[in-house]
Amino acid sequence: MEEPLGQVLQTVTCRLDAAGVDNPRFDARQLIAAATGLSARSLSLHPDRPVSVAEQEVLETFVRRREAREPVARIMGHRGFWTLELALNAATLDPRPDTETLVEAVLRNIPDPDIPLRILDLGTGSGAILVALLRELPHAYGVGIDLAPAAAAMAFCNAHANGVGDRASFIVGSWGQSLVGTFDVIVSNPPYIPLSDIATLEPEVRLYDPALALVGADDDGLGCYRALIPDAARLLSPGGLLAVEVGIGQADAVAALFTAHGFSVPTRYPDLGGVERCLASVSGGS
Numbered sequence: 001m002e003e004p005l006g007q008v009l010q011t012v013t014c015r016l017d018a019a020g021v022d023n024p025r026f027d028a029r030q031l032i033a034a035a036t037g038l039s040a041r042s043l044s045l046h047p048d049r050p051v052s053v054a055e056q057e058v059l060e061t062f063v064r065r066r067e068a069r070e071p072v073a074r075i076m077g078h079r080g081f082w083t084l085e086l087a088l089n090a091a092t093l094d095p096r097p098d099t100e101t102l103v104e105a106v107l108r109n110i111p112d113p114d115i116p117l118r119i120l121d122l123g124t125g126s127g128a129i130l131v132a133l134l135r136e137l138p139h140a141y142g143v144g145i146d147l148a149p150a151a152a153a154m155a156f157c158n159a160h161a162n163g164v165g166d167r168a169s170f171i172v173g174s175w176g177q178s179l180v181g182t183f184d185v186i187v188s189n190p191p192y193i194p195l196s197d198i199a200t201l202e203p204e205v206r207l208y209d210p211a212l213a214l215v216g217a218d219d220d221g222l223g224c225y226r227a228l229i230p231d232a233a234r235l236l237s238p239g240g241l242l243a244v245e246v247g248i249g250q251a252d253a254v255a256a257l258f259t260a261h262g263f264s265v266p267t268r269y270p271d272l273g274g275v276e277r278c279l280a281s282v283s284g285g286s
């Protein structure tokens with residue numbers, strides 16, 4: 001039986017609230033918009049618009065998934081990041097707004113966006129960082145690496161879907177191990193959560209982001225930095241830029257790894273919450 005939109009919004013909001021979802025009304029609007037083809041913003045303007053049985057069936061599958069704490073972006077299959085729309089699959093991290101701090105930090109360190117740069121993204125996932133940089137730097141060329149073949153494949157699709165596919169290559173491999181040659185910019189948002197912290201994460205992260213994208217090696221979660229910073233030191237051109245994302249409270253330890261491998265003392269960039277989220281430094285500095 002058809003039901004009016006206003007009532008459907010109320011019911012879905014209550015169900016998501018009962019399931020422990022943060023911002024249940026916001027998510028309810030996203031799911032209803034996707035099921036009906038209306039825009040989320042316009043829903044409140046049409047409380048009497050009937051929701052058909054077919055639309056309710058689609059909505060029901062979305063709501064059940066969200067009640068199981070699957071993030072809306074995964075249910076929809078895509079996520080907005082920077083100026084991009086990125087497709088996701090089970091092997092890709094759902095890109096976080098905090099990671100835009102890294103994109104901004106790199107762009108701040110590039111004096112002329114028209115310089116033809118070679119960029120390497122270690123642990124590219126959906127391709128979020130690399131594709132965002134290639135969109136902003138029209139003469140840059142990029143390589144993205146990921147240990148997960150399905151992530152590298154998704155990044156390839158995202159590069160093409162966002163108009164930079166002809167300037168990007170994607171490789172399956174571990175950090176920079178298989179690479180020779182030099183890059184002007186190396187970026188990475190590696191897994192950095194200590195294994196002992198995983199159980200404390202929200203179900204949206206713990207159950208749906210791939211473990212390979214979350215769990216940092218070694219007890220302190222810093223093992224991936226220990227592996228990739230030496231690769232970056234070997235692969236960066238003199239004066240090249242290394243920028244990495246770090247977790248809360250990790251900036252001091254990762255900064256020490258930078259300087260131990262010949263990088264200058266890194267500049268720290270806070271995210272919108274004031275957390276030191278990105279470190280960036282040039283190679284061969286003092």
Ligand SMILES: C[S@@+](CC[C@H](N)C(=O)[O-])C[C@H]1O[C@@H](n2cnc3c(N)ncnc32)[C@H](O)[C@@H]1O
Pocket residue numbers: 091092093094095096099122123124125126127128129145146147148151173174175189190191192212213214
């Ligand atoms: C935190 S996610 C970041 C994904 C993406 N760059 C982003 O910022 O949204 C870390 C990525 O590193 C990849 N990864 C884990 N271990 C790796 C390794 N040894 N070599 C290359 N990539 C690895 C994971 O598959 C995952 O895609």
